[in-house]
Amino acid sequence: MERLDQSTFKPFISEGVKLVEFSASWCFDCKRIAFSMPEWEDRYGSHFHFGELDVDESRKIAEEFHVKGVPTFILFRDGVEEFRLASKEAKKDENVIRFFDEVSAAPLP
Numbered sequence: 001m002e003r004l005d006q007s008t009f010k011p012f013i014s015e016g017v018k019l020v021e022f023s024a025s026w027c028f029d030c031k032r033i034a035f036s037m038p039e040w041e042d043r044y045g046s047h048f049h050f051g052e053l054d055v056d057e058s059r060k061i062a063e064e065f066h067v068k069g070v071p072t073f074i075l076f077r078d079g080v081e082e083f084r085l086a087s088k089e090a091k092k093d094e095n096v097i098r099f100f101d102e103v104s105a106a107p108l109p
Contacts (some may be wrong), residue, residue: 001037001050006058009051013076017048019103022062022072024055029091030071036093040100047104048075075103082106 004012004020012018021037023030041050055062055070065074069087073096076082083106085099 001041001052004051004053004058006061009053009058009061010079012049012051014079016078018051018076019044019048019100020051020053020074020076022053022055022065022067022070022074024070026056027070029087033071033090033093033096036096040096044100044104073099 001021002008002012009020013020021030021033023033037050044050053061055067065081067074071090072087073085073090074081074083083099083103085096089095090099
Protein backbone atom coordinates (compact mmCIF):
# COMPACT_ATOMS: atom_id res chain seq x y z
CA MET A 1 0.00 0.00 0.00
CA GLU A 2 1.35 3.36 -0.98
CA ARG A 3 1.39 6.03 1.74
CA LEU A 4 -0.07 9.22 0.32
CA ASP A 5 0.10 12.83 1.39
CA GLN A 6 -0.89 16.28 0.17
CA SER A 7 1.66 16.21 -2.67
CA THR A 8 1.29 12.59 -3.84
CA PHE A 9 -2.48 12.08 -3.61
CA LYS A 10 -3.61 13.74 -6.88
CA PRO A 11 -0.90 12.13 -9.03
CA PHE A 12 -1.71 8.74 -7.47
CA ILE A 13 -5.44 8.84 -8.26
CA SER A 14 -5.09 10.57 -11.65
CA GLU A 15 -4.52 7.46 -13.78
CA GLY A 16 -5.96 3.98 -13.56
CA VAL A 17 -8.05 2.38 -10.84
CA LYS A 18 -6.96 3.29 -7.33
CA LEU A 19 -8.48 2.45 -3.97
CA VAL A 20 -7.62 4.89 -1.19
CA GLU A 21 -8.15 4.20 2.49
CA PHE A 22 -8.66 7.43 4.41
CA SER A 23 -7.34 6.68 7.90
CA ALA A 24 -5.85 8.22 11.04
CA SER A 25 -3.13 7.19 13.47
CA TRP A 26 -5.56 7.27 16.41
CA CYS A 27 -8.20 5.10 14.68
CA PHE A 28 -8.49 1.64 16.25
CA ASP A 29 -10.40 0.21 13.27
CA CYS A 30 -7.76 1.56 10.86
CA LYS A 31 -5.05 -0.22 12.83
CA ARG A 32 -7.08 -3.44 12.82
CA ILE A 33 -7.65 -3.16 9.06
CA ALA A 34 -3.90 -2.68 8.53
CA PHE A 35 -3.34 -6.28 9.64
CA SER A 36 -5.68 -7.60 6.91
CA MET A 37 -4.49 -5.24 4.19
CA PRO A 38 -1.56 -7.36 2.90
CA GLU A 39 -3.96 -10.27 2.32
CA TRP A 40 -6.47 -7.97 0.61
CA GLU A 41 -3.74 -6.45 -1.57
CA ASP A 42 -2.75 -9.96 -2.69
CA ARG A 43 -6.37 -10.83 -3.42
CA TYR A 44 -7.49 -7.59 -5.13
CA GLY A 45 -4.22 -6.06 -6.33
CA SER A 46 -4.86 -7.10 -9.93
CA HIS A 47 -8.05 -4.97 -9.92
CA PHE A 48 -6.78 -1.76 -8.34
CA HIS A 49 -3.76 -0.22 -6.63
CA PHE A 50 -4.03 0.57 -2.92
CA GLY A 51 -3.14 3.84 -1.24
CA GLU A 52 -3.56 5.21 2.28
CA LEU A 53 -4.05 8.83 3.28
CA ASP A 54 -3.91 10.08 6.87
CA VAL A 55 -6.78 12.55 7.27
CA ASP A 56 -5.01 14.47 10.04
CA GLU A 57 -1.92 15.05 7.89
CA SER A 58 -3.98 15.88 4.77
CA ARG A 59 -7.09 17.61 6.09
CA LYS A 60 -7.73 19.59 2.90
CA ILE A 61 -8.02 16.42 0.82
CA ALA A 62 -10.30 14.78 3.40
CA GLU A 63 -12.50 17.88 3.34
CA GLU A 64 -12.47 18.05 -0.47
CA PHE A 65 -13.79 14.49 -0.66
CA HIS A 66 -16.22 14.97 2.26
CA VAL A 67 -14.64 12.26 4.39
CA LYS A 68 -16.60 12.46 7.64
CA GLY A 69 -15.06 9.51 9.49
CA VAL A 70 -12.37 6.86 9.28
CA PRO A 71 -11.76 4.38 7.93
CA THR A 72 -13.33 5.37 4.61
CA PHE A 73 -12.50 3.67 1.32
CA ILE A 74 -12.90 5.49 -2.00
CA LEU A 75 -12.32 3.90 -5.39
CA PHE A 76 -11.10 6.31 -8.07
CA ARG A 77 -10.93 5.67 -11.80
CA ASP A 78 -8.71 8.16 -13.64
CA GLY A 79 -9.14 10.69 -10.83
CA VAL A 80 -12.92 10.41 -10.55
CA GLU A 81 -14.62 8.92 -7.49
CA GLU A 82 -16.70 5.90 -8.48
CA PHE A 83 -17.45 4.04 -5.25
CA ARG A 84 -17.26 4.73 -1.52
CA LEU A 85 -17.48 2.71 1.67
CA ALA A 86 -17.98 5.18 4.51
CA SER A 87 -16.62 4.81 8.01
CA LYS A 88 -19.63 3.27 9.73
CA GLU A 89 -19.78 0.39 7.24
CA ALA A 90 -15.99 0.13 6.85
CA LYS A 91 -15.49 -0.94 10.46
CA LYS A 92 -16.38 -4.58 9.74
CA ASP A 93 -14.07 -6.79 7.69
CA GLU A 94 -16.99 -8.57 6.02
CA ASN A 95 -18.32 -5.22 4.73
CA VAL A 96 -14.88 -4.26 3.43
CA ILE A 97 -14.50 -7.61 1.65
CA ARG A 98 -18.00 -7.30 0.16
CA PHE A 99 -17.13 -3.78 -1.03
CA PHE A 100 -13.85 -4.98 -2.58
CA ASP A 101 -15.69 -7.85 -4.29
CA GLU A 102 -18.30 -5.47 -5.71
CA VAL A 103 -15.88 -2.85 -7.00
CA SER A 104 -13.47 -5.41 -8.43
CA ALA A 105 -16.38 -6.91 -10.40
CA ALA A 106 -17.54 -3.53 -11.74
CA PRO A 107 -17.07 -3.25 -15.51
CA LEU A 108 -14.25 -1.12 -16.83
CA PRO A 109 -15.24 1.76 -19.15
